[in-house]
Amino acid sequence: xxxxxxxxxxxxxxxxSFWLPFTxxxxxxxxxRLIVRAKDMHYYTAGGGGPVLDGTAGLxxxxxxxxxxxxxxxxxxxxxxLDYSPAFQxxxxxxxxxxxxxxxxxxxxxxxVFFCNSGSEAVDTALKIxxxxxxVRGEGTRTRLIGRExxxxxxxxxxxxxxxxxxNRKFFGSLLAxxxxxxxxxxxxxxxFTKGEPEWGAHLADELxxxxxxxxxxxxxxxxxxxxxGSTGVLPPPQGYLPRLRAICDRHGILLIFDEVIxxxxxxxxxxxxxxxxxxxxxxxxxxxxxxxxxxxxGVIASDRIYETFMRGPEHIIELFHGYTxxxxxxxxxxxxATLDLYRDEKLFARAKALExxxxxxxxxxxxxxxxxxxxxxxxxxxxDLASRAGAFGLRAYEAMERAFRDEALMIRIAGDTIALSPPxxxxxxxxxxxxxxxxxxIKAVA
Ligand code: PXG
Numbered sequence: 001x002x003x004x005x006x007x008x009x010x011x012x013x014x015x016x017s018f019w020l021p022f023t024x025x026x027x028x029x030x031x032x033r034l035i036v037r038a039k040d041m042h043y044y045t046a047g048g049g050g051p052v053l054d055g056t057a058g059l060x061x062x063x064x065x066x067x068x069x070x071x072x073x074x075x076x077x078x079x080x081x082l083d084y085s086p087a088f089q090x091x092x093x094x095x096x097x098x099x100x101x102x103x104x105x106x107x108x109x110x111x112x113v114f115f116c117n118s119g120s121e122a123v124d125t126a127l128k129i130x131x132x133x134x135x136v137r138g139e140g141t142r143t144r145l146i147g148r149e150x151x152x153x154x155x156x157x158x159x160x161x162x163x164x165x166x167x168n169r170k171f172f173g174s175l176l177a178x179x180x181x182x183x184x185x186x187x188x189x190x191x192x193f194t195k196g197e198p199e200w201g202a203h204l205a206d207e208l209x210x211x212x213x214x215x216x217x218x219x220x221x222x223x224x225x226x227x228x229x230g231s232t233g234v235l236p237p238p239q240g241y242l243p244r245l246r247a248i249c250d251r252h253g254i255l256l257i258f259d260e261v262i263x264x265x266x267x268x269x270x271x272x273x274x275x276x277x278x279x280x281x282x283x284x285x286x287x288x289x290x291x292x293x294x295x296x297x298x299g300v301i302a303s304d305r306i307y308e309t310f311m312r313g314p315e316h317i318i319e320l321f322h323g324y325t326x327x328x329x330x331x332x333x334x335x336x337x338a339t340l341d342l343y344r345d346e347k348l349f350a351r352a353k354a355l356e357x358x359x360x361x362x363x364x365x366x367x368x369x370x371x372x373x374x375x376x377x378x379x380x381x382x383x384x385d386l387a388s389r390a391g392a393f394g395l396r397a398y399e400a401m402e403r404a405f406r407d408e409a410l411m412i413r414i415a416g417d418t419i420a421l422s423p424p425x426x427x428x429x430x431x432x433x434x435x436x437x438x439x440x441x442x443i444k445a446v447a
Pocket of ligand 1: 120231259
């Protein structure tokens with residue numbers, strides 16, 4: 001099906017109108033990187049170029065690989081049957097089916113699924129549910145939200161407020177009031193070149209106790225963290241850190257939110273990182289891998305306890321004043337179901353887990369190359385820190401990204417001077433080898 005559309009994909013003659021997100025627009029428009037088609041592990045570029053190896057599962061989302069036939073067929077079939085139906089006061093069957101499947105994948109009593117369309121919306125939804133939960137149970141003084149330095153929770157005002165990335169915050173005014181941050185868990189001094197979760201750093205969870213002492217538990221609604229911080233360069237949690245955070249939250253009646261937008265759907269070898277770390281949060285935010293990137297979708301999985309807290313009061317009254325026109329969109333739900341089937345049938349989460357040691361070993365072969373300051377691996381993800389060029393933070397990695405694409409036919413992600421790789425979970429051992437050989441040549445080229 002994808003094949004028939006290739007001929008139609010041509011190079012646009014005007015690049016000016018599209019303002020690209022999170023992209024230096026002028027440089028891009030001088031030398032655009034245009035993708036016109038994808039299949040499994042590869043992209044194909046305008047003018048008949050490619051294959052380009054996808055080292056990043058798109059933006060951490062195409063976990064089942066690109067243009068998988070069952071997902072494409074499910075979207076096409078759904079589009080013919082039901083293009084749209086409202087999710088306020090009405091619903092369609094596929095939404096219930098997908099919610100049940102997600103509840104079955106999620107740990108503990110996380111059984112209630114609220115749908116939205118992106119990770120940013122998922123985060124803002126989770127924060128709002130947390131605030132409203134305390135309000136409806138009569139603890140409306142709990143309004144403070146705690147995030148973490150170097151956290152990425154999307155780009156909504158809630159997400160950037162609890163997030164910890166200066167450039168995502170400093171341009172945008174006063175943000176949400178009443179937010180505080182835990183310290184980031186990364187310390188190069190203590191954990192450089194660690195495979196998996198570093199031994200050092202569990203004590204940083206105790207900073208939450210300090211914040212409780214400062215603000216008082218009666219003012220704190222929730223703590224939100226990524227189990228593994230992805231966007232700021234793959235920061236696996238220190239051993240024991242997440243259980244400690246859970247214990248402190250429990251002690252003080254604070255909800256724990258895991259932002260699993262990246263870690264969900266197999267990236268760390270499990271349906272959710274919560275399972276890998278043996279910690280059940282109160283809310284999980286998800287997106288990306290739920291449809292393998294094929295249709296936008298996000299959502300929040302809440303505990304039975306939270307859901308039931310809302311199910312009081314007169315039955316004709318809306319329990320949660322929140323939702324989106326496209327919540328549980330039929331195309332997204334159909335794509336989601338087909339994607340979950342693929343994950344199950346091809347055992348892709350277990351596959352990621354089985355490949356983790358090989359992936360980590362291949363990643364560590366880059367140690368010793370010029371400018372490589374640290375390599376962190378966990379699941380099928382790696383962050384490679386490069387030394388910055390003098391006076392030009394981010395330039396070396398930017399050059400690496402361009403060279404990887406043009407000279408090595410490899411797509412990589414960059415954050416500052418960190419290279420991140422997170423291939424689709426269908427990646428072969430040979431492709432893992434190929435990927436790191438290409439990255440090695442690129443790192444030498446930008447030395
Ligand atoms: N939470 C987390 C943990 C994320 O990683 C979002 C929320 C927001 O999702 P949406 O769908 O609103 O973009 C994200 C998104 C990168 C990269 O290269 C990461 C994301 C998006 C784009 C690029 O690290 N994460």
